[in-house]
Amino acid sequence: MVDKTAVHRSVFFVSDGTAITAETLGHSLLAQFPTVDFEIHIIPYVDSEERAMDVVQEINKCAIRDGAPPLVFDTLVDPLVRDVINTANAINLDVFEGLISKIETELNVKASPQVGNAHSSVDSENYKSRIDAVHYALDNDDGAKTRHYDMADLILIGVSRSGKTPTSIYLALQFGIRVANYPITEEDLDDNRLPKVLKEHKKKLFGLMIEPERLVAIRSERKANSRYASFQQCQMELRAIQGIYISEGIPYLNVSEMSIEEISTRILQTTGLKRRIS
Amino acid sequence: MVDKTAVHRSVFFVSDGTAITAETLGHSLLAQFPTVDFEIHIIPYVDSEERAMDVVQEINKCAIRDGAPPLVFDTLVDPLVRDVINTANAINLDVFEGLISKIETELNVKASPQVGNAHSSVDSENYKSRIDAVHYALDNDDGAKTRHYDMADLILIGVSRSGKTPTSIYLALQFGIRVANYPITEEDLDDNRLPKVLKEHKKKLFGLMIEPERLVAIRSERKANSRYASFQQCQMELRAIQGIYISEGIPYLNVSEMSIEEISTRILQTTGLKRRIS
Secondary structure, eight states, rough: OGGGSSSSSEEEESSSSSSHHHHHHHHHHHHHOSSSSEEEEEEOOOSSSSHHHHHHHHHHHHHHHHSOOOOEEEEOHHOOOHHTTTTTEEEEEEETTHHHHHHHHHHHHHOOTTTTTOOTTTTTTHHHHHHHHHHHHHTHHHHHTTGGGGGOOOEEEEESSSSHHHHHHHHHHHHHHOOOEEOOHHHHHHHTTTOHHHHGGGGGGGEEEOOOHHHHHHHHHHHTTTTTHHHHHHHHHHHHHHHHHHTTTTTTTOOOOHHHHHHHHHHHHOOOOOOOOO | OOGGGSSEEEEEEEEESEEEHHHHHHHHTTTTTTTSSSEEEEEEEOHHHHHHHHHHHHHHHHHHTTTTTOOOEOOOOOOHHHHHHHSSSEEEOOOOOHHHHHHHHHOOOOOOTTTTTOOOOHHHSSHHHHHHHHHHHHHHHSOOTTGGGGSEEEEESSSSSSSHHHHHHHHHHHHOEEEEEEEHHHHHHHSSSOOOOTTTTGGGGEEEOOOOOHEEEEEEEHTTTTTTTOOOHHHHHHHHHHHHHHTTOOEEEOOOOOOOHHHHHHHHHOOOOOSOOO
């Protein structure tokens, strides 16, 4: 029996900043209720009582339409704004409440609420590290250049379309790590050994592996019914590259079932590479 | 008087997945205690009791060294693993506890804990949208090509080094939005009007503005003491481009004090562009 009242529910992520924190936490929580159809509303920059009143109206409209109070995750810091949001016809899941007071008690320090500041590190070294790393990843994408590999923290290798570029960029943006990437081509695989330019930087290499079925699907999006996207070709390339990883002792990861976040976090864990931003 | 017990404190973000949720929330909370020097330990993939026992040892070591129990933010789903973590000499800030039970009660649905799944959307349309958007952003970076602008959701414009590239990539990775970017050069500015190729896609344009002082600092990193990085040049370019934004009615944003997350979120808010991933 399906519980009718639980089939559909509106959810609001309300923040005085980007709403990234409320959204990240909210998604993790909602993922644990896979049978419920959540309608997500993301409301950033609620930084005045006027703006909060507009949001309350929106929440109340959904409450009437749904016949059930929406869930509201908020990370509001200003108590006046929060009080306005709390007047809505909603189930309020104040993310900070409780946790903040627990930390205050333990540290014996009062919190200094700073509106919307969780992600503003614009003046710091962090900002520069991220931007530099992003430009490094772009300049050194897809084996375009190899002369700056001295500056790389990591060089990702793998066959075409195994996820090197998005992973490089995520590592740059999120952690400030300088990542080059180099596609291992059929010619390299025929030689059955690493290209010379990679040999010189062997300690920085990390390999991506993927199941042939998944590679076929990804390559078919790009060039359907091509030799490039055929099962036989993909399987041959993957076997050859795995042979290289093993014989050269290069750490590698099967990324078939992983999101970009997971691939990136696993690489940090395996290599012990440190983030350049905090 | 500084409260000595609060000066330094170890903090652990413990997760059975990437630890991104614990870390995001934890950073937002800790930012409200700017006088405390937090030593951050990020521990992803704690997915067995054995691994949890190792973490407990690490926490206890810090507790002894610091002479104070560390703060532990966890987003563990498996109760057996969580029980092990709870044996540590620590202040446990269980992020999910409380919130999960509140949601269960309200929805009248039991949570189905799924370990480490908050960020795994590898098989879904989401994954494909993100990867496609990242490749689109790279292919259409820096005005390199303009013939695919029909497919763009958004075209960012601005003077050199005003933040177009990192913003394009963040919008792609995080929201699956297809963003091209085009640098407005001195020649364009001399003409005092939009290049023809941009005119054709005027509804998709969004402008980045920046304070001249900040642009000087950023450009000086790249080419110190050059005309390109001089205050006069930066100011001239910025005045000219603002004139174009205003006369052409192009929405724009001053990004001087903003992180990449903030710029991206503000752009979504201003343009009303919808995310392609959920």
